[in-house]
Amino acid sequence: IGSFSLSCSVIYAGRRLCAEMGSRGAPATQSLFSLVTWDEVITFPIPVWVLPYESMLVLRLSGINNGSNTTANLAWSCLPLYSHGRLVGGPMLLNMISHAEPPPVITPGAFDKALPTLVTVQVSDWE
Numbered sequence: 469i470g471s472f473s474l475s476c477s478v479i480y481a482g483r484r485l486c487a488e489m490g491s492r493g494a495p496a497t498q499s500l501f502s503l504v505t506w507d508e509v510i511t512f513p514i515p516v517w518v519l520p521y522e523s524m525l526v527l528r529l530s531g532i533n534n535g536s537n538t539t540a541n542l543a544w545s546c547l548p549l550y551s552h553g554r555l556v557g558g559p560m561l562l563n564m565i566s567h568a569e570p571p572p573v574i575t576p577g578a579f580d581k582a583l584p585t586l587v588t589v590q591v592s593d594w595e
């Protein structure tokens with residue numbers, strides 16, 4: 469895998485509310501651990517005030533093979549967009565599950581905490 473990309477979608481009741489948005493590919497750097505840095509803003513074409521309170525943000529990590537230019541889904545995570553009727557915000561860490569595809573209907577409790585977490589995504593600025 470030559471580079472990595474991150475894609476995001478907003479879902480509600482198992483269906484996408486708008487098209488999936490993605491980042492450009494970014495290479496991994498090696499230190500004590502592998503690190504991929506994206507410095508991009510992803511904006512969805514749907515106003516926040518029309519989203520149902522049960523809406524979820526789904527993040528997918530994909531690996532891009534530079535030789536064949538194919539992508540493979542590596543991990544995913546989900547985040548409820550509202551907590552107690554308020555839009556979530558601020559910096560956060562999201563653990564990603566290393567299944568290739570999320571289940572058809574995603575809920576915050578879809579994670580099995582017994583599974584090891586291979587990838588953690590840090591969101592520094594969220595609004």
